[in-house]
């Protein structure tokens with residue numbers, strides 16, 4: 001029934017577009033055509049610009065807030081398919097409505113590629129968050145991970161984790177010495193303790209960003225309480 005209704009919608013839509021090009025039929029950026037097509041296909045988790053829940057759906061996983069502001073082009077709609085069939089329908093419906101698809105997995109794209117656009121063309125965000133299945137076939141040594149899965153789903157995370165950041169400004173030589181020490185220490189840490197190093201001038205974590213001085217920031221994540229993390233670091 002869903003497939004038939006969708007087919008009927010697409011045929012009608014084709015006629016409507018041919019008859020109405022230039023007549024403003026898709027004046028709402030194609031959102032109404034998109035939602036009608038989705039409804040015909042039985043896809044429910046969709047919000048359009050201006051409707052309640054739109055801001056929450058769009059902002060759910062935006063990592064670069066520069067593209068979350070009012071000035072950034074916004075999608076006509078955000079849809080989160082609950083199954084592969086719904087995903088296929090979302091892509092087909094977007095095409096039929098003349099919307100460019102922005103596919104979003106975790107929303108980590110620095111450039112905002114999964115939730116905004118530069119060329120101002122009308123678009124819809126297809127959010128894959130609900131497609132987060134993980135299937136492991138130990139006998140074959142394979143795993144199938146859907147695009148919406150997050151790291152926490154791939155690895156059991158304890159109730160309490162420890163995160164820390166330490167910024168150390170200094171001369172190029174002193175920063176180089178710290179990085180050299182990190183290069184010796186980091187590979188010897190247990191897998192539960194991850195420490196990264198960022199080197200640069202004016203790092204966001206630096207206490208004095210106005211000067212051009214170089215600094216290094218160590219960021220750590222330990223899958224456990226802080227006293228354990230401290231004990232491990234003290235023993236290195």
Ligand SMILES: Cc1cc2nc3c(=O)[nH]c(=O)nc-3n(C[C@H](O)[C@H](O)[C@H](O)COP(=O)(O)OP(=O)(O)OC[C@H]3O[C@@H](n4cnc5c(N)ncnc54)[C@H](O)[C@@H]3O)c2cc1C
Nearest residue numbers: 063064102103104105106107108109110112113114128147
């Ligand atoms: C704070 C931060 C730290 C980062 N650290 C690292 C790092 O250590 N190492 C590293 O390699 N990268 C890093 N990145 C970059 C990040 O991993 C990439 O931007 C990556 O694309 C993020 O994946 P995503 O699924 O969240 O992408 P999204 O933002 O969801 O999408 C990125 C692009 O891929 C497309 N896309 C998304 N899902 C699919 C899909 N299923 N099929 C086809 N296209 C798809 C989107 O449309 C978009 O164009 C970091 C980013 C941030 C913001």
